[in-house]
Amino acid sequence: MSETPLVEVKNLKKYFVASKSILKSKRTYVSAVNGVSLQIKKGETLGLVGESGCGKSTLGRTILRLTPSTSGEIYFDGQDINKLSNEQMRLMRQKMQMIFQDPYSCLNPRMNILELVRAPLDVFQVGTPAERLDKVKEMLEIVGMGEQHMMRYPHEFSGGQRQRVGIARALISNPEFVVCDEPVSALDVSVRASVLNLMNQLQERFGLTYLFISHDLSVVKHISDRVAVMYLGGIVEITSKDELYKNPLHPYTKALLSAIPLPDPEKKAAPKILEGDLPSPYNPPAGCRFHTRCEHCTARCKEEAPVLKDMGGGHQVACHLYD
Template identity: 60%
Template sequence: MAGDILLEVKNLVKHFPIKGGILGRTIGAVKAVDGVNFFIREGETLGLVGESGCGKSTTGRVILRLLEATAGEVWFRDKNVLELGKEEMRALRREMQIIFQDPYASLNPRMTVGNIIGEAMEIHGLARGKEKEERVIELLETVGLTAQHMRRYPHEFSGGQRQRIGIARALAVDPSLIICDEPVSALDVSIQAQVINLMQDLQEEFGLTYLFIAHDLSVVKHISNRVAVMYLGKIVELADKEELYRNPQHPYTQALLSAIPIPDPTIKRERIILEGDVPSPVNPPSGCHFHTRCKYCMDICKVEDPVFKDYGGEHFVACHLLER
């Protein structure tokens, strides 16, 4: 059962500068994350969904400081992660880990699986020698592999097995929070189910907290306790998963949910087709970022950014329609 708040993100901003001209001056910025707010309780899974390029993965990487934030705060327990020095941050990395989208690109091809998983234990002084080897074998068995696999290299494994190695590496330092950056999107559907079930079992066994980033709404519904919907650098809706899927309030969320296939040919669902393309994060629309594609667009939507607020039962929405 979810407990106290473990992670809280406040007004998080990440802009990537665009350089131009002979002198390489900054002539603009890609506004990848543009004022994001959410929290995650201990032991729960928050799903973060949205179209490609909306800033989901960037949000995860900024929280871990794999990318430095432009502005905002990231509170992990009682520490603002963005203000920590090098040594404090190194100690905190034991508590916060990441599982990457591409299991092959994230594993060093020149290292054996045993060294990949055991490296973090040595860095953090958790285990060496025989003790480290025993712990590596224990982790491999925990994720469904065997002791024989520790002498092999990443290219000798399938995609699903490589992702299991990535999960074992994340578990090696006994973290509290794991950011899962689209961990199953590169896998076959049958393997996706196995990895998702494994992650749920590990969460229960080790008391883990997940930020689960994905674009597949059915996968997110299966694993998450609450779901946040992101559009062009901002979270537009956040609620308990049952509430969100049953009663979506934001027009963008309604459109996303209408696209989920129903495994029953007798049931017809009306698809909401969004007009136009996603605007560029270099020059996002004024006011509500979604107004250029919204059929309910009002004059206020074009000029005033809606407030992201709780409309009851921790159902947060940023939409002017709800304020009428």
């Protein structure tokens, strides 16, 4: 794994208009991503975890410019992609792909597997028709499918097989960076491990860099090199996976880890129950956005938003407890 960041995000923000008005001052906004800064090194897997609605998927889509950012900078291999024209961005998408959460809704039911997997090659006009066909056969073989599946349609496959088709389609253009948006959450538990192992094998084979989005910390531990914890649009902690599970610092991270079921029935888990509900992104609390649910809340937490600070060894946390 290289120390050079392939992807770097600086103060990235994404707001959605909640109520439209002719007067801009009268509009209300949903703060989906609020000032996120992070780096993803070449060849690594950065896990991104948090509760549903915290902005994980929006962050992934914004990094790929599938959703335009409100402000901030996005660098891919040193190039600011926010400054690229539509045509330049279209060509850049060969290097940046996405694996979606639902392996059925992301596949056109009217296209067979050959057409679905070949589509990126057609769009980017890679090779001759015969070369594209050979490439599809090769990629299907790599992901555990076969040539005999090419003329079949998505509804004829199981969820795990459809996700393998989605992975083949994402990788056939030979990308460097892949955003994996909860790629196993819609699958049966029995097939999750095989898909995760496949993704690990593909990463080693093709030198891929992953942003792996999930709400399941046990899955993230299996596949990630580093983990970023997201809460209500912002990153509250980021470190190596071993350090995160061994020495979590942020109160929110500790609560998430305490909720992981233990595989040993003799051991009784004592999950830390957070008080209150996740605040609305329509009207997020002032100061630290976690202060409404934090047992360590002080007056400062209610007024001043903490920033990520390095606690040593690349372990960063955004919490006033560590000032």
